[in-house]
Amino acid sequence: MLPARNRLRTGADFSHTVRSGVRQGRRNVVLYAVLSESEAPSRFGFIVSKAVGNAVTRNLVKRRLREASAETLRDQPTGIDVVVRALPAAASADWTSLRGDYASALRGALRRLSPATGGRTTVDGGTQPGGGTREDLDGSGE
Template sequence: MRKKLRIKKNNEFQDVFQNGESFGNRQFVVYVLEKPNQDYFRIGLSVSKKIGNAVIRNQVKRYIRQSFLELMDNVKAGQDYVIIARRPAAEMDFFEVKKSLIHVLKRSKSLSLK
């Protein structure tokens, strides 16, 4: 993902956690923060060591990033998203991760599939 589409700094993560709204399912928790003056969305990822070793954690992050790239045209702009992976995400393949993210994003009303 391009640099402007990522959340990297701790204070940006904390801003989303403290002022945003959370939505979740068994695999992911998504925090959403409205940013009306921003004409694109940004994502931050949090995958704990509880999920698995570095290989598994990086794989989960790649799956999430790829899902957002494929859903880019349908994700609402002007928002920051922080995605926290839960343990069941470690055993999922790409298509299951994408389906689960679609489910959570629909719950947060951040996704408009055509």
């Protein structure tokens, strides 16, 4: 479980992130991200509706998304708020594809949040000189 300081807890926090943040959609998730104060801890919230499946399936999807966000927290401990909405396809997704969709959406969101840097954004939010391609960012070659 994520520490309380790293969780979005109020409806206002969720609404602010969804309405003010950038949106990145993938097959299994839609991710919203917004920059917060650079000193504030990164926070994560999850939306997993009944359309995803029964309670057991929803909790499995939520646990997997929570673990993926914990990996992000190690790389990006401060400065972003993220809301992840699980889509119905997430119910049948394996861990690898769900984590891949999450990571890809997060990279896209971070890239859009920092266009003024002129460089490409790494998973940990840092920038590297040059333009780069998607292959450079995730090694997938897609």
